[in-house]
Amino acid sequence: MDVSGTRATDENTRPPAVIKATARQLLVKVGAGGLSPEAVAGDSGLAVAEVEAVFPHRDDLLTALVIDAYNESAAAMERADEAARAAGASAGGRLLAVTRALRKWSFDNSGEFTLIYGSPVPGYHAPQETVPPASRTPAVLAGIVRSALENGELTPPRRAVPGPPLLRPEAVELFGGLPPAPFSDVIERGIVLWSSLIGLLVFQVFSRTHDSVRDESAYFDFAVAVAAEGIGLVVPLDDGAHTT
Incomplete structure (x- = not known):
């Protein structure tokens, strides 16, 4: 169906x-x-x-809402990335643009955000058809990181992931292949960036930072920049344009 x-x-x-x-x-x-x-x-x-x-059934409706939420949030990021690229933004500028777009969507659609990133719904198990829409968000991030790697915008890490790669084949395929040294662990680092972004949004949408910081939008930008340092990417924070 x-x-x-x-x-x-x-x-x-x-x-x-x-x-x-x-x-x-x-x-x-x-x-x-x-x-x-x-x-x-x-x-x-x-x-x-x-x-x-x-x-x-209820689960049919939940699945429809989950698919829509993933697709619409990813589409907001994709539009922001397209605009940033058209404006000649660096990879760091593109990352800031797409994360701001996801933040805006998350606040504008808090119910759907909670559905896909909040606590699991009791008795509901997302079917396989939700996987491609869910993959669009990390795909946007992966595209930016890959572009940064190809254009020499990444700084080599000071410490590599020890031992063999910690990745499933699907993650390597999404990125477009395993990069050579000294960036052979950039996919693992990208997953850290992705999980940090979602965790940050959970904190902000669910009001976990409002009593700790004075300017949540500026703090969001700062946190994205800090997380991006983990993959050797510089995010510009001097444009003065914060989300609300």
Whole structure:
């Protein structure tokens, strides 16, 4: 069953769009655990049978929302990267642009952010069809790091990962192959960057830093720059443009 669907607009009031728009509102109100055909029907004005005709089970609806969330957040990053490249930005500037774009999407869509990066939904196991959309975010980051490597914008690390590579073949394939020394561990370092980014967003979206820092958007930029140092990439912080 195709559960990807489309986001509702004024012109598009078909049941799939209405159901998903209602479900997104419920994510904020009651969380993913509160989603059900009955809850969606109650808030959308549709009959339960109409909801179940499109999404027979709660998990079908959750999968549709997960796929949309990954695709839409990654698309925001991809648009930001395209604009940064068009403006002649360095790899560090591109990284700052795409992470800011993901941060904005995360705050604008906190329910969907929580769905894909928050606590697991009890009883729900994401199917294989969610993997390609989920891979788009690290693919954007990998593309920037690969470009930096090819253009000589990376500083060699002071310490290499000890022993054999710590990677699954899928990660090497996503990056486009294993780089030569002294950057042979840049993929591992890129995963550190990726996980640091998501952890930082979790802290900010869930208000874990608001009582520690005075300017959360500026702190976000700073933290991205610090994390990027781990792969030898310099992120410019002197443009004065912070997210809100």
